[in-house]
Amino acid sequence: MTENEQDIETRPGxxxxxxxxxxxSPAPAEEGVENEESYSLDRRTVAAILFSVDAxxxxxxxxxxxxxxxxxxxxxxxxxxxxxxRRLIDLYGKEFDGEILSELDESIREEVISxxxxxxxxxxxxxxxxxxxxxxxxxxxxxxxxxxxxxxEDSDRVAVQQALTFPEESAGRLMQRxxxxxxxxxxVGQAIDFMRERDDLPDQFYHVILVDPRMKPIxxxxxxxxxxxxxxxxLSEITEPSFRTIPAMQDEGDVAYAFNQYHLISAPVVDxxxxxxxxxxxxxxxxxxxxxHEEDILRLAGVGEGSLNDRFTETIKQRLPWLAVNLGxxxxxxxxxxxxxxTISRFVALAVLMPIVASMGGNAGTQSLTVAVRAIxxxxxxxxxxxxxxxxxxxxxxxxxxAFAVVMGIIGLIWFGDWRLGAxxxxxxxxxxxxxxxxGTMVPVVLDRxxxxxALASGTFVTTVTDVVGxxxxxxxxxxxxx
Amino acid sequence: MTENEQDIETRPGxxxxxxxxxxxSPAPAEEGVENEESYSLDRRTVAAILFSVDAxxxxxxxxxxxxxxxxxxxxxxxxxxxxxxRRLIDLYGKEFDGEILSELDESIREEVISxxxxxxxxxxxxxxxxxxxxxxxxxxxxxxxxxxxxxxEDSDRVAVQQALTFPEESAGRLMQRxxxxxxxxxxVGQAIDFMRERDDLPDQFYHVILVDPRMKPIxxxxxxxxxxxxxxxxLSEITEPSFRTIPAMQDEGDVAYAFNQYHLISAPVVDxxxxxxxxxxxxxxxxxxxxxHEEDILRLAGVGEGSLNDRFTETIKQRLPWLAVNLGxxxxxxxxxxxxxxTISRFVALAVLMPIVASMGGNAGTQSLTVAVRAIxxxxxxxxxxxxxxxxxxxxxxxxxxAFAVVMGIIGLIWFGDWRLGAxxxxxxxxxxxxxxxxGTMVPVVLDRxxxxxALASGTFVTTVTDVVGxxxxxxxxxxxxx
Numbered sequence: 001m002t003e004n005e006q007d008i009e010t011r012p013g014x015x016x017x018x019x020x021x022x023x024x025s026p027a028p029a030e031e032g033v034e035n036e037e038s039y040s041l042d043r044r045t046v047a048a049i050l051f052s053v054d055a056x057x058x059x060x061x062x063x064x065x066x067x068x069x070x071x072x073x074x075x076x077x078x079x080x081x082x083x084x085x086r087r088l089i090d091l092y093g094k095e096f097d098g099e100i101l102s103e104l105d106e107s108i109r110e111e112v113i114s115x116x117x118x119x120x121x122x123x124x125x126x127x128x129x130x131x132x133x134x135x136x137x138x139x140x141x142x143x144x145x146x147x148x149x150x151x152x153e154d155s156d157r158v159a160v161q162q163a164l165t166f167p168e169e170s171a172g173r174l175m176q177r178x179x180x181x182x183x184x185x186x187x188v189g190q191a192i193d194f195m196r197e198r199d200d201l202p203d204q205f206y207h208v209i210l211v212d213p214r215m216k217p218i219x220x221x222x223x224x225x226x227x228x229x230x231x232x233x234x235l236s237e238i239t240e241p242s243f244r245t246i247p248a249m250q251d252e253g254d255v256a257y258a259f260n261q262y263h264l265i266s267a268p269v270v271d272x273x274x275x276x277x278x279x280x281x282x283x284x285x286x287x288x289x290x291x292x293h294e295e296d297i298l299r300l301a302g303v304g305e306g307s308l309n310d311r312f313t314e315t316i317k318q319r320l321p322w323l324a325v326n327l328g329x330x331x332x333x334x335x336x337x338x339x340x341x342x343t344i345s346r347f348v349a350l351a352v353l354m355p356i357v358a359s360m361g362g363n364a365g366t367q368s369l370t371v372a373v374r375a376i377x378x379x380x381x382x383x384x385x386x387x388x389x390x391x392x393x394x395x396x397x398x399x400x401x402x403a404f405a406v407v408m409g410i411i412g413l414i415w416f417g418d419w420r421l422g423a424x425x426x427x428x429x430x431x432x433x434x435x436x437x438x439x440g441t442m443v444p445v446v447l448d449r450x451x452x453x454x455a456l457a458s459g460t461f462v463t464t465v466t467d468v469v470g471x472x473x474x475x476x477x478x479x480x481x482x483x
Numbered sequence: 484m485t486e487n488e489q490d491i492e493t494r495p496g497x498x499x500x501x502x503x504x505x506x507x508s509p510a511p512a513e514e515g516v517e518n519e520e521s522y523s524l525d526r527r528t529v530a531a532i533l534f535s536v537d538a539x540x541x542x543x544x545x546x547x548x549x550x551x552x553x554x555x556x557x558x559x560x561x562x563x564x565x566x567x568x569r570r571l572i573d574l575y576g577k578e579f580d581g582e583i584l585s586e587l588d589e590s591i592r593e594e595v596i597s598x599x600x601x602x603x604x605x606x607x608x609x610x611x612x613x614x615x616x617x618x619x620x621x622x623x624x625x626x627x628x629x630x631x632x633x634x635x636e637d638s639d640r641v642a643v644q645q646a647l648t649f650p651e652e653s654a655g656r657l658m659q660r661x662x663x664x665x666x667x668x669x670x671v672g673q674a675i676d677f678m679r680e681r682d683d684l685p686d687q688f689y690h691v692i693l694v695d696p697r698m699k700p701i702x703x704x705x706x707x708x709x710x711x712x713x714x715x716x717x718l719s720e721i722t723e724p725s726f727r728t729i730p731a732m733q734d735e736g737d738v739a740y741a742f743n744q745y746h747l748i749s750a751p752v753v754d755x756x757x758x759x760x761x762x763x764x765x766x767x768x769x770x771x772x773x774x775x776h777e778e779d780i781l782r783l784a785g786v787g788e789g790s791l792n793d794r795f796t797e798t799i800k801q802r803l804p805w806l807a808v809n810l811g812x813x814x815x816x817x818x819x820x821x822x823x824x825x826t827i828s829r830f831v832a833l834a835v836l837m838p839i840v841a842s843m844g845g846n847a848g849t850q851s852l853t854v855a856v857r858a859i860x861x862x863x864x865x866x867x868x869x870x871x872x873x874x875x876x877x878x879x880x881x882x883x884x885x886a887f888a889v890v891m892g893i894i895g896l897i898w899f900g901d902w903r904l905g906a907x908x909x910x911x912x913x914x915x916x917x918x919x920x921x922x923g924t925m926v927p928v929v930l931d932r933x934x935x936x937x938a939l940a941s942g943t944f945v946t947t948v949t950d951v952v953g954x955x956x957x958x959x960x961x962x963x964x965x966x
Contacts, residue, residue: 041862041865041867043865043866043867046865046867047867069725069744069745071744071745071746072744075862075863078863079863079865079867079868080867080868081871105863180707192710195710195711196710196711198711199711201707201710201711202707203707203708204705204707204748205707206689206706206707206748222687223689223706223707223710224684224685224686224687224688224689224706225686227675227678227679227684227706228678228679228681228682228684242552259769260769260770260773261552261554261555262552262554263554263766265687265689265765265766282748282765282766282769283746283748283765285769286742286743286765286768286769286772287743289769289772289773290743290772290776293773293776293780294857296780297776297779297780297783297853297857298853298854298857300780300783300784300853301783301849301850301852301853301854302846302849302850303850303853303854307854307858307863308854308855308858308863308864308868308872308875309863312875312878312879315875315879316879316882316883319847319850319879319883320883320886322846322850323843323846323847323850323883323887324887326842326843326846327839327843327887327890327891329842330838330839330842330843331839331894333838333839333842334835334836334838334839337834337835337838338835341831341832341834341835344827344831344834345828345831348824348827348828348834349824350834351820351824351827351831351833351834351837352817352820352821352824353817354834354838355813355816355817355820355837355838355841355950356810356813356814356816356817358838359809359812359813359816359950360806360809360810360813363785363805363806363809364802364806366784366785367784367785367786367802367805367806369784370780370781370783370784370786371781371784371786371790371791374777374780374781375790375791379524379558380558380561380562380588380790380791380792381791382524382526382529382562383526384524384526384529384530384562384563385562385563385791388564389791392791392795392798395795396795396798396799396802399799400799400802400803400806403803404806404807404810407810408810411814467838467842
């Protein structure tokens, strides 16, 4: 934004005159100077876009946005401020594509939708696939949801409304309803002829699903294998070994796990009676996997669902509760310290050293808990090996504790010239890091058993334990040994 | 393991007599009692497997492992201890499938390879696709790598060795070399006939790539679209709009980003002269995306590349350096406290309250830095909006700081009956949380500019800043106000 005045002629623009459809040519960003940033929007393009918005030059804006993928246009809208966003959308007008809405971060989706004129919104959503519309409307407020549903054609509206009857974050919401299914007894030739005659094949599909007479999927064949096989071969001879069906009510996180674990490309979705109701493809699963990871990382850091695009008040609302919880635990730790005020007033060195014990315990605990939270998420930490893992983490904590006990014992001795102080901090270090290893593993395991997301709450519990134990062990031992 | 004696008859076994190829039926775990755990190996299956190993019952072991996906068998090997692992592999013998090696966590791959007899290893790797062999051998020690390369047939060995000439973690290593490419001027009918005549089509492919006479990819057509189109149509009429090529030297993290951002299913890989050399499919990109996330989470927590399966000494080696860095920063913070020993000895309440200021700053800083690290990874925090984001985070820190300043001011007043103490902690809180917001955003941005992974090093820097500033502001203000 600070570079609006820059020479915008140097920006890489769409390469015209190459005889190629510009839509099929790579986005300009791909030719950026820095190779590693090859897929991000480069700064110059964003600056040029904002320049055209400042100048109110619609033609130039359209020319700049035309070669960009909808995901990149969404990124532009996310990166500029609310004032520029409004002006950009007004200027862009009816060129606004429905796919941009799908790509937008949820935090500014509502704002952008409210900026679109009813006509533009209608054209935008009518272009979209029904599963994308579901993804778009599911978290919108009632009035906006209805505005979009009203804009749809009748058949699409019914499809979207049916999808919305499935629970949030379920396979039923994730799936597309358009499937290519054939009877299990067909041959390769029959399947190929059937597909070539149908004129409503889905845009993206990778398998032909074999179903029994009651529409229960019993296998699937990749299109590549179909192409490569003789016409007379039975389809059942060339089904994929990795075939799996997904219950419509299954949580989307489990769906993503299955795709990742079993390298699925697409999988049929079935209702309670095992009947085929839709199909989920790997690109949808990849988006969910990405979202789940994002959620884990943010939750581990005590940031609810934060993103850079959230409104200021939204951000405060997300972060304040976690800080409040942290304040509570910090006060708890302070109360432990307060128990030993007398000891501290006689040996001020204790006040100097005590944060070290707590900090090392907190760090060791965070290491253990992060490994445990990840292992739970990837199903590597299960009932079969939980005790072995806990023993192992305790041993790791004890070993690291012993190593740092020696270091800190010597530092304590040298710094304050008192071997007893060195011995106290060494002992407290061993105790606290052992506890850190134990708590770092057991807290997430217990939370998981209690059906609480371990990523969400483990950190607070573990650092509370290591703070309290750290201060108590150090100051308590000091009270016994030094006085 | 503790449940070996359990009634193993209740385990869900392969369903025989259903007339279905067991390979095509879902794994038994999918029928587990708990729906949410539907894709993890259930505890009973693992117990039954270990029971058969204990009993030395090869037939039962093979029967139990037969219906499992290679990824699940790899999980079993990861979950049991080294002793059981050795016995299981010895007993399983030549049934051992190459795919299991691909699925194994790197931490125990070498161990498992060393347990296989040369014959079993040879059979196992000969079944694998060449890109899977590359993935398998790239991080092995020299002797094991050679043992596997020697086991391969000549043509496969050359392909693997060529792939290994590309840099680690590059698109060139990730790609498969088998491609389906046709001249750009061909029609739908020509492409279909060509494919049906070829007898070496890759197992998995989703697009037909159009190339110009110099083998430069200029577009691709999905197999579904090919099926649905009339034979006479030119292929160039039905190419996908989202087409992108990937340079062979590109970092695999950027490849995964492109797949996720642009919803690619497969993309051709090109050499420096833009010639087609291979293709990357979304399932490979999804694995990389998953690995990158794992890396980010673990690095943010100061755990190098840890997993539960690492050997004990390996784990100590990974975690010790981070704890040592943390010890250094904790000592730095202690030295700040030591500057104020005189003040603390006169007001012990300061020792009680000071960890609260540091802890709140540390937490607020972690929140900001996590959001910033994620935004850098997803390319949402760029040169275009960096100053706005920094301003915003500073404002968030200031606002949260003000809120908790009021709370802590009151608590300080009530707890210690001294309004000046309340005022000091309130002021220190505002200062430290403002600094936390600033440092939490600027540190990762600066590290990223310096080409250091912000996930790796930000946490240490930020908490050092908040500890030092927190103690200094609180104790320094106390020294000015209270004395």
